[in-house]
Amino acid sequence: MLNFELKNPTKILFGKGQIDNLNKELPKDAKILMLYGGGSIKKNGIYEQVKNALHGFEVVEFGGIPANPEYEVLLQALKVIKAEKITYLLAVGGGSVIDGTKFLSAAALYEGDSPWDILIKSIKTEKGMPFGTVLTLPATASEMNSGAVITRAETQEKFAMGGPGLFPEFSILDPQVVASIPQRQLANGITDAFTHVLEQYMTYPVGGYLQDRFAESIMQTLIEVAPRVIKNPADYEAAANFMWSCTMALNGLIQKGVPGDWAVHMMGHELTALFGIDHARTLAIVAPSHYRFNFEAKKEKLAQYGQRVWGITEGTKDEIAKAAIVKTEEFFHSLDIKTTLSEYTPDFKGTAEKIANRFTDRGWVGLGEHKNLSPANVQEIIEMSY
Amino acid sequence: MLNFELKNPTKILFGKGQIDNLNKELPKDAKILMLYGGGSIKKNGIYEQVKNALHGFEVVEFGGIPANPEYEVLLQALKVIKAEKITYLLAVGGGSVIDGTKFLSAAALYEGDSPWDILIKSIKTEKGMPFGTVLTLPATASEMNSGAVITRAETQEKFAMGGPGLFPEFSILDPQVVASIPQRQLANGITDAFTHVLEQYMTYPVGGYLQDRFAESIMQTLIEVAPRVIKNPADYEAAANFMWSCTMALNGLIQKGVPGDWAVHMMGHELTALFGIDHARTLAIVAPSHYRFNFEAKKEKLAQYGQRVWGITEGTKDEIAKAAIVKTEEFFHSLDIKTTLSEYTPDFKGTAEKIANRFTDRGWVGLGEHKNLSPANVQEIIEMSY
Numbered sequence: 001m002l003n004f005e006l007k008n009p010t011k012i013l014f015g016k017g018q019i020d021n022l023n024k025e026l027p028k029d030a031k032i033l034m035l036y037g038g039g040s041i042k043k044n045g046i047y048e049q050v051k052n053a054l055h056g057f058e059v060v061e062f063g064g065i066p067a068n069p070e071y072e073v074l075l076q077a078l079k080v081i082k083a084e085k086i087t088y089l090l091a092v093g094g095g096s097v098i099d100g101t102k103f104l105s106a107a108a109l110y111e112g113d114s115p116w117d118i119l120i121k122s123i124k125t126e127k128g129m130p131f132g133t134v135l136t137l138p139a140t141a142s143e144m145n146s147g148a149v150i151t152r153a154e155t156q157e158k159f160a161m162g163g164p165g166l167f168p169e170f171s172i173l174d175p176q177v178v179a180s181i182p183q184r185q186l187a188n189g190i191t192d193a194f195t196h197v198l199e200q201y202m203t204y205p206v207g208g209y210l211q212d213r214f215a216e217s218i219m220q221t222l223i224e225v226a227p228r229v230i231k232n233p234a235d236y237e238a239a240a241n242f243m244w245s246c247t248m249a250l251n252g253l254i255q256k257g258v259p260g261d262w263a264v265h266m267m268g269h270e271l272t273a274l275f276g277i278d279h280a281r282t283l284a285i286v287a288p289s290h291y292r293f294n295f296e297a298k299k300e301k302l303a304q305y306g307q308r309v310w311g312i313t314e315g316t317k318d319e320i321a322k323a324a325i326v327k328t329e330e331f332f333h334s335l336d337i338k339t340t341l342s343e344y345t346p347d348f349k350g351t352a353e354k355i356a357n358r359f360t361d362r363g364w365v366g367l368g369e370h371k372n373l374s375p376a377n378v379q380e381i382i383e384m385s386y
Numbered sequence: 387m388l389n390f391e392l393k394n395p396t397k398i399l400f401g402k403g404q405i406d407n408l409n410k411e412l413p414k415d416a417k418i419l420m421l422y423g424g425g426s427i428k429k430n431g432i433y434e435q436v437k438n439a440l441h442g443f444e445v446v447e448f449g450g451i452p453a454n455p456e457y458e459v460l461l462q463a464l465k466v467i468k469a470e471k472i473t474y475l476l477a478v479g480g481g482s483v484i485d486g487t488k489f490l491s492a493a494a495l496y497e498g499d500s501p502w503d504i505l506i507k508s509i510k511t512e513k514g515m516p517f518g519t520v521l522t523l524p525a526t527a528s529e530m531n532s533g534a535v536i537t538r539a540e541t542q543e544k545f546a547m548g549g550p551g552l553f554p555e556f557s558i559l560d561p562q563v564v565a566s567i568p569q570r571q572l573a574n575g576i577t578d579a580f581t582h583v584l585e586q587y588m589t590y591p592v593g594g595y596l597q598d599r600f601a602e603s604i605m606q607t608l609i610e611v612a613p614r615v616i617k618n619p620a621d622y623e624a625a626a627n628f629m630w631s632c633t634m635a636l637n638g639l640i641q642k643g644v645p646g647d648w649a650v651h652m653m654g655h656e657l658t659a660l661f662g663i664d665h666a667r668t669l670a671i672v673a674p675s676h677y678r679f680n681f682e683a684k685k686e687k688l689a690q691y692g693q694r695v696w697g698i699t700e701g702t703k704d705e706i707a708k709a710a711i712v713k714t715e716e717f718f719h720s721l722d723i724k725t726t727l728s729e730y731t732p733d734f735k736g737t738a739e740k741i742a743n744r745f746t747d748r749g750w751v752g753l754g755e756h757k758n759l760s761p762a763n764v765q766e767i768i769e770m771s772y
Contacts, residue, residue, distance in 0.1 A: 001561075001626040003401025008394070014643065015389025175387075207623035210607045210630050217599030224595060237593035240387040244596050244643070253639075257400065257630070 069100030094137025125163035139189035141250030178239035289384035352382035455486030480523025511549030525575035527636030564625035738768035
């Protein structure tokens with residue numbers, strides 16, 4: 001097991017009716033900026049619930065934060081924060097709204113010349129403006145971690161940011177919100193969370209037995225509840241396990257003491273930037289090829305995953321490991337998630353080279369848990385994903 | 387899944403050499419009371435390591451905190467805190483030292499008439515004197531939770547206490563400390579942690595699929611590493627998994643969203659108070675009888691545990707559930723932990739009635755996850771444990 005540090009101060013309020021407790025978590029004198037996305041919360045009743053719970057507080061609203069939160073839109077929200085002397089941020093949404101709120105939390109207190117520096121100079125935020133979240137879309141675990149991904153539309157680029165000052169003070173997770181999530185988003189959420197676990201698990205054994213078993217637990221639970229969630233998102237028991245699994249998949253716990261890969265995300269981000277493909281779907285496109293390309297380096301864990309998560313008992317270690325990749329693809333397909341790039345765009349040719357060149361241009365070499373994947377390797381993996 | 391709240395702000399520093407980072411976690415102007423137990427840390431080198439890491443800080447020492455930390459001893463430490471104007475507490479030890487430190491954290495800032503009230507009136511501590519821990523004995527998870535158990539020797543009683551103000555600010559977990567722990571304490575630690583998981587798991591199904599799998603993960607890991615830890619406590623990989631499993635067993639996570647039992651602990655505490663039997667061993671005495679007595683109420687989970695943790699595939703649900711209890715006893719025996727009261731004391735007769743009477747006298751009725759176990763039931767369970 002590798003050395004690690006773990007600190008996660010976010011308070012989780014989980015369960016039916018927890019939105020009603022929102023007002024207990026906010027400072028009484030807070031001047032709140034309530035942030036949300038494209039307005040689905042106004043259709044599913046969550047907007048009303050949140051507004052009711054905020055009765056008595058001074059609240060300014062900023063809606064319209066897009067999926068893959070864009071820097072340009074967030075700058076508009078930053079102007080509101082300054083003009084209105086906002087003291088507390090409240091994200092009501094999924095990973096995009098929460099990530100955008102994290103950027104604003106950092107930018108609101110940033111003392112440098114331009115908030116763009118937070119992204120381009122990878123500045124770690126030690127202290128941000130305090131914020132809480134009401135989660136409406138389980139997937140990213142942004143509600144219980146301190147990281148965010150921000151997109152700059154004009155350059156088609158995604159940037160990771162974060163820091164210990166960017167944990168939400170609280171997050172409210174009411175699984176009843178799952179009932180009104182469209183099928184497409186449900187499938188994305190399950191795929192996203194599942195791949196988050198894979199990124200932290202599918203590396204090489206370091207004797208993190210408990211971490212491995214926790215990771216397997218999350219994947220087993222997602223596999224178990226996925227068909228129920230897709231069939232009937234109002235199935236509370238399934239929704240609750242889906243929601244909690246998504247949070248636990250990327251709140252830091254299973255990453256502690258073990259290596260992380262994250263190459264699938266690095267490559268997937270490029271596909272979103274170039275083609276606007278949903279984040280989760282880019283992961284499903286890249287992951288199987290990534291595991292096939294790096295088979296020798298990952299086969300110990302692939303085989304353990306095959307045995308413990310998929311119950312594959314027949315065959316050699318290599319056979320079990322290979323079958324586990326197929327099982328993973330089949331799982332994505334069962335969610336109606338396609339796993340090749342050509343199924344998403346007719347313009348796929350040349351993509352692999354383009355992405356490899358972008359990595360080269362940025363000076364990014366050495367992806368994966370061994371930091372040994374070159375842009376040329378990336379090109380091969382993406383080509384395998386066509 | 388039941389509604390829940392989760393917040394655990396303790397920072398964990400886990401791994402080889404982490405004691406050297408102690409000074410980074412302490413406020414620069416802290417006046418520290420360093421608390422420890424019977425002096426084993428002076429033999430195994432941990433005392434030296436801690437003192438070196440505290441170089442430059444003002445430190446007062448208070449050693450001699452006994453197993454099952456006694457109120458009377460802690461009052462002496464409280465006098466030192468006040469006389470020396472201590473501002474920060476540092477527990478260097480196992481669960482007893484850390485629990486004692488939590489009482490002191492609460493008592494140091496308590497504004498009522500007598501610190502005894504904290505125990506007898508079950509006062510929840512919202513804010514205590516800040517403290518950190520250096521864990522020397524994995525078992526109780528006190529290093530990452532906000533609860534404590536304090537003994538009053540003169541009345542042979544144990545009291546639970548806690549509150550959100552009693553999380554350690556940080557805890558340092560270096561698995562290398564395991565190498566110098568005596569066999570008896572290793573066996574106790576494994577048994578204690580294993581039973582902590584059972585108390586939060588062996589109830590009835592509520593659809594907490596992920597919680598169940600996490601609980602099973604901890605038990606599987608403990609079962610896997612126990613023989614290695616006992617055989618060679620210097621086996622770092624085994625020690626690290628043992629240590630992290632103990633922390634995860636009772637840091638709150640697996641309890642969230644599911645019912646808790648804790649009747650085994652309530653009965654076990656009495657056996658420690660009456661006979662001075664090691665805490666962990668009292669749990670091993672009571673648990674099997676408790677599960678047999680409450681078989682019908684617990685058999686769903688007993689069978690799931692038998693199948694998933696012990697790999698029992700043959701038999702009816704009842705048979706698997708019963709076999710799982712036997713497997714649990716065998717596991718304790720494999721650690722050289724005896725599971726009947728008469729193996730610990732010749733004076734066992736009348737114990738069950740005595741404990742039942744104590745429960746009646748305190749007005750404590752309704753143990754267990756259904757709060758339906760009467761003192762008469764307790765008497766039967768303890769008699770089954772003779």
